[in-house]
Amino acid sequence: MKSTKTDPGDRVLRKVALRLMPFLCLLYFVNYLDRVNIGFAAPNGMNEDLGLTATVFGFASGIFFLGYLLLEVPSNLALHRFGARRWMARIMITWGVVATAMAFVPNATTLVILRFLLGVAEAGFFPGIILYLTFWFPAAQRAKAVAMFMAAVPISSAVGSTVSGLLISGGEGVFGLAGWRFMFLVEGIPAILLAFVTWFYLTDRPEKAKWLTESEREWLSSTLTAERESTEQKHHWPLRKALTHPRILMLAFVYFGIAYGLYALGFFLPTIISGFKQQFGVQFSITETGLITAIPYVVGAVVMVLWARHGDRTGERTWHVAIPMLVGGAAIPVALYLGNPIMAMVAVTICATGVCSALPTFWALPSTFLSGAAAAGGIAMINSLGNISGFAAPYITGWLKDATGSQRTGLWAVGVCMIAAAGVAIVLGRRIRQEQLQQLQ
DSSP states (O other): OOOOOHHHHHHHHHHHHHHHHHHHHHHHHHHHHHHHHHHHGGTTHHHHTTOOHHHHHHHHHTTTHHHHHHHHHHHHHHHHHHHHHHHHHHHHHHHHHHHGGGGGSSSHHHHHHHHHHHHHTTTTTHHHHHHHHTTTTTTHHHHHHHHHHTTHHHHHHHHHHHHHHHHHHHSSSSGGGHHHHHHHHHHHHHHHHHHHHHHHOOOOSGOOOSOOOOHHHHHHHHHHHOOOHHHHHHEEEEEEEEHHHHHHHHHHEEEEEEEEHHHHHHHHHHHHHHHHHHHSOOOOOOHHHHHHHHHHHHHHHHHHHHHHHHHHHHOOOHHHHHHHHHHHHHHHHGGGGGSSSSHHHHHHHHHHHHHHHHHHHTTTTTTTOOOHHHHHHHHHHHHHTTTTHHHHHHHHHHHHHHHHHSSHHHHHHHHHHHHHHHHHHHHHHHHHHHHHHHOOO
């Protein structure tokens, strides 16, 4: 007969998931859409209206991450100190204002400045949520929780591509704006509105959760406290060590490779699909391009959750990161060498699925040896350094497109970067296992 000893804990975690995850997914949906919707604007009037080459567009897309890089760590430390609901609300208001202002850019210089400021405004949001999840979910359930949260990435890419296409085509001339400007306006406002909801809806810690019973609060708090104390005893990582240790730098490189694939696809996939006209002699409307762009991310969302559940069930982490990166990295360079658009989209879908599947298990790794302020700083440092790829991927992809006249070279760079990062993940996993064996001896 199956044991029911864990049933009370399971019920608490289901209650926590139902309370927090839909709202956090909604926030990340809006966040990621505001970050990458420039990719939908580019081939639908923005590049022409502002006179942007592929290189300048890539620079404007990627400079977001330089601002992001500067403030990630201090922002996450502030969240750890002041609480999630206050700090997240502050982040959302500032990014919403800048995202809305994108509708009124007069030239390329202003576009670059606003993209930089958008990165400054959003700094700390993603690593803040990853840290926040460690306050609510034990390690054994963390990859699944991160997968539920990060499902917003493929969902926002899938639904967002369709919505953005409809806003661009349907918004042409509304308020006297071009369609791509109307899209920026409409998609920036929700962040401002949701900031006020965040202030009242989120709960900082389990101890303050009035929506849990007293026994539920006690069980969750004691479980997480015991886990945190165990982690601190096994891996005493002060904040300074968490910001400088080679293991953090290796994790940052692995995340760099994952994010390189994510942002290269996010910023350039609509342009790649638009290029099918020249390559294959087929042409799609704005709405059709949005729907086709959604396909890789729909598949990626489903596989992401299933893969993360498998990782939690087996307890294996390294290969659950490395395998999808190897498969995705091998698939993407051949996408534009295939003889028809359907096979090209199959290759792109495999790459997107690999990127999505690697993400949630990756973010379960840092909290296995970090806690408290070290977790806040370390997670932010990994995300900050890894997101340099957010600048590198669109800029290098755009530069290679201008230099060679083809998207192919840029996609080869994506594949090489992802495979190299998978290799580092394998080496890092081996080192961690060796350390664990030494501790047992």
